[in-house]
Amino acid sequence: MINDEPYVSQRSRDAVNRAIERLGFSPNHAARTLAGSKANAIAMVVQDHGSHVLTDPFVASVLRGVHAELAGQGIHVLLMTSQYTANQDLATYLTGGHVDGVLVLCLHCDDPLPRMLRESDLPVVMGGRPLAGGDIPFVDADNFNGALEAARHLVTLGRTRISTIAGPSNTAVGMERLSGWRRGLGEQQIPTDLFVHSDFTFEGGARAMNALLNRAPDLDAVFAAADIMALGALDVLHARGKRVPDDVAIIGFDDSAMALNARPALTTVRQDIEQLGSTMAWRLIAELAGEPQLPSSVLLPTSLVRRLSA
Template identity: 40%
Template sequence: MVDNIPVHVDPARPAAPTLEQVAERAGVSRSTASRAINGGLRVSPEALASVEAAVTDLGYTPNRAARSLVTKRTDSIALVVPEPDERVLSDPFFAGTLNGLSTSLADSDMQVVLVIARPGESERTVRYLRNGHVDGAIVVSHHANDELDRALQLSRVPNVFVGRPLSADERDVQYVDTDNVEGGRLATQHLIDRGCRRIATIAGPEDMSAGIDRLTGWRNAIRAAGMPDDAVVRGDFTMASGTIAARELLARFPDVDAIFIASDLMAAGALSVLAEHGREVPNDIAVVGYDNLGVAASTTPPLTSVIQPVVAMARAAGARLLDQLNGAPPSPPLIFAPELVIRASA
């Protein structure tokens, strides 16, 4: 028997105001109060003002679940990251993305849901997005083989990519990016102007637009200068891959006097290898990285680096997604111009 279990009510704690009390205070029906709170559809300006005043006076907090039933909105968006958990927690790119996205949503009621789409789980991720758990999605660190752009395009879930998508028609996908081709060219041209004559690169992954485009920029500058463009090894934008790639690079191309490295994390790994081999930076080998997200200023020596304006890119992506949710027409891609910050490594 559980009927005789006493229920203790704290008499000092006032009961939460109800929708009925809001309606009574505003002098409107319960249904009018509900519509006013959940979007204001079919409510006169006078009634809307009365309900808003009653909500403020009573300190009423709407039931989010009930509101979702009326508005068909969850007031949440997904930040989709197709990377392993440990990468998300260790790479400053993702902290900058969260910072920018949170800033863009500061004046809205939107909440951010982090969705880590592990390798091979793209279908599960898209199913989650399509089933109404969120109103839209921001996708970062996109890989060609996860095909999130195509799947999201078919799902009709509002979305914006941070970084140029690879597999879908770019005209049908909204995205923001930095000009990675120009960034790679800018970094390499700086090394050429410095007098370097055997310039290698540690490129990013060939299944990501940033990896492809930064390598293209390096090649454009190298070929324009009449230099060989064979000194290429690849990493995956992590510090560990930069260490492995630098060892391979020195073994295959011992005559290099400069390296453009497609991320600062990879550059940090490469700098440790150069120090192990007694190659002084920048006197023996000059180094330029990419991102300028905090790592560059803390390496030894500090890295010359191309700015990737991650916070601004994520802020712009969030603003564009809000525009989509409010019915605005699609926007053309927004491309930020790269800049070079010169430090001791070059």
């Protein structure tokens, strides 16, 4: 749980507590006191280190969507973080009657926690496709076709040395966006050797951009698998004297607020992140209510938003 993370500063702790209070999320001690045969509570588990969770705009948008779906239903939400080394303790807590179901935001989809919970008959819905597949319900964006559209757009601009800053190779989202980029370039027989895997951070995008420029100084386009990575790449391009989009065109993924505020404004693939959160919450509550014939997965559409960077 965030309050127990030793490496989270008091300032960050206070900030997230204010956000939780504003959004209506209940701390764990309040949920434990709920009476009745059901807990009237669900858990929102984010699979990543707490310090990253507190600064990730993607996570914040998902939480807003979850809150919007559950507003007025009297359901408490426990916000928790998962680390691989503590999975057994977390699974024991979650299956101990404290919650009726779990939403798992899958930043690293090789985590065994969702299957541990599902095998305990606790309803689970994942945000992001499980990397290993299986029967766990999930909600995700159409990552492959979003990346495909981005790659095709760069090709139509006449770019021929097109690189990508891909997401982590141990995530479904990272591999799907990489595959979409490869398909878009392959359609025009453009080489697909210019890629670097990175994490979904500003610093990761900057490191990857430096590595790509060192390898291919003549590259003329970049598709970054997240807006925050694209901003890190933009910072490096500016520092190394590359004009955007004249010398290097760049496209991100998410259409977050930071894309519009970038200089130049960032062309990006839009996914409705709040809808992702609300659909996860809907799917879980529908299962808890016993609704029949629920979809095992929901794939949300994406679209290219054209701005000045490409």
